[in-house]
Amino acid sequence: MNIKGLLTFLLISATLFSCKDDKKSDAEQQKEEVPTYSIVLNATVKQNDNLQLFFKETTDENTQFSEENSVRVDVVGSDQPQDIEFKLPVDAVANQLRLDFGMNKDQKDIVVNNFTMKFKEKSFTLSSADFFEYFIPDSTSVTVDKANKKVTPRPSKEGNFDPKMFSGTMLADKIRSLN
Structure with missing residues (x-):
């Protein structure tokens, strides 16, 4: 028993x-x-660096980008193209983007191959040519060579180093199509 x-x-x-x-x-x-935004930049970054993606949850263009609404990714330098993935926090809403091309002042040309943004089951991909139409360079901090798909970071006249590009209206429309 x-x-x-x-x-x-x-x-x-x-x-x-x-x-x-x-x-x-x-x-x-x-x-x-839980659905989150995934942004993948396929690029050749030759030196170690740290790229940052800012996102605005508002459509108000006068609202400043903030550190709280940003994601950083360490990138290991390589002569080969690589996928650099930014995953936004859960419940984040992306309406506008700012892509910062690193903190390494010795960084040379970054070759952009494509850009993909996903949310839930929807996604879109921008070719390198489209990338340069949908993102607007900050002319004080980057030089763009569309023909060779290159973004070249450079310090501003004041000596600041913050190479960045901003999403334009066309990209905002594409982002809204994911929601």
């Missing part, structure tokens, strides 16, 4: 613990399914 009781107890315990694990797996799975 004791063996039967022990086996029954072990069977019930195993069943309870396995159900608990299933519930945890479901919760983890639901957490992973």
Whole structure:
């Protein structure tokens, strides 16, 4: 009788613990399914650097970009193109973007191959030619060579180093099509 009781107890315990694990797996799975924006820049960045993507949740062009609404990605320098992925926080809404091309003052030309933005099941990809039509360079901090797909970071006249490009109206329309 004791063996039967022990086996029954072990069977019930195993069943309870396995159900608990299933519930945890479901919760983890639901957490992973929360939609977020994913932005992938395929580019050749020859030196180690740290790129930053700012996003505005408002459509008001007079609102400044802020550090709180930005994502940084470390990039290992390479002569080969690489996907640089920015994942926006859960519940973030992207209406306008600013792409900062690093902090490394020795960074040479960055070759932009394409740009992809995804949200839920929708996405769009900009070729390098389209990228330079949809993003507006800050002429004080970058030089753009559209024919060779290059962005060249440079310090401003004041000596500041903050190479960046901003999304234009056409990109804002594309972003809205994802929502």
